[in-house]
Amino acid sequence: MLIIFVKEERLDAHNSNDLKGKMQELFEQGKKNILVDLTDIRFIDSSGLGALVSGFKNAISHQGSLKLSSLQPQVKSMFELTRLHRVFEIFGSTAEALENF
Amino acid sequence: MDRKEIEVDIKVPNQTRYLSLIGRIGEDIAKELDRYDGDRDMLAYHINLVLTEAMVNAIKHANANDPDKMVHVYINITDQDLLIRVFDDGQGFNINSIPPPDFDQLEDRGRGIFIIKQLMDTVKYEKINGGNMLEMTKCLRCCP
16 A cells, blocks of 8 residues: 655645646556545645545546545545545544555 | 724736635634634634635636736625625636536536535625626624
């Protein structure tokens, strides 16, 4: 499994394409399971959510998986508002994710 | 203490690099609102978010990513409510024709307007002076 630590405070329309491209590249290289750690992300917008959805769909089409960990409360509330918390497997920490992958 | 109206009128180039600047201004203003009875940190996040979503709409869709255009943002806060206007000079669209996201279909896009409508009390988008204006308000004191 591969962990992406997103070292940004915001994941929005300005930088979400970078993450989307990175995930796509990794799946195309044959990586199967990716965990995106969002510890540092304090703010996410619909473009940021969209990039993660894109990664999730990419994972499925490559017979892999994309999971998330370490969401700050307000970031998590955006997943709930858009019902995406039902789509993603979300872990409290990377350690917890590693135990359950 | 005498409560004064807050007014912010700002224009930035039509580029996504300015999202965080405008979002932060909205967030900082909301955090200072001692007249607001609800969760101020949550309000601040929501204002940051709706400003970001509205600007992205103007930058990418209405102004077609043209870096030479400008995005005009106006914020006005009174005792009663918080008003945000984001202006663009694109073709415009009918905000009421945008459906909510289909939660069973996993689309990459199409959540921006939904988020704005969920978080603000009134939202309208209309033609004004040859361009368009997205106007959003949040009641600060008028909750039942």
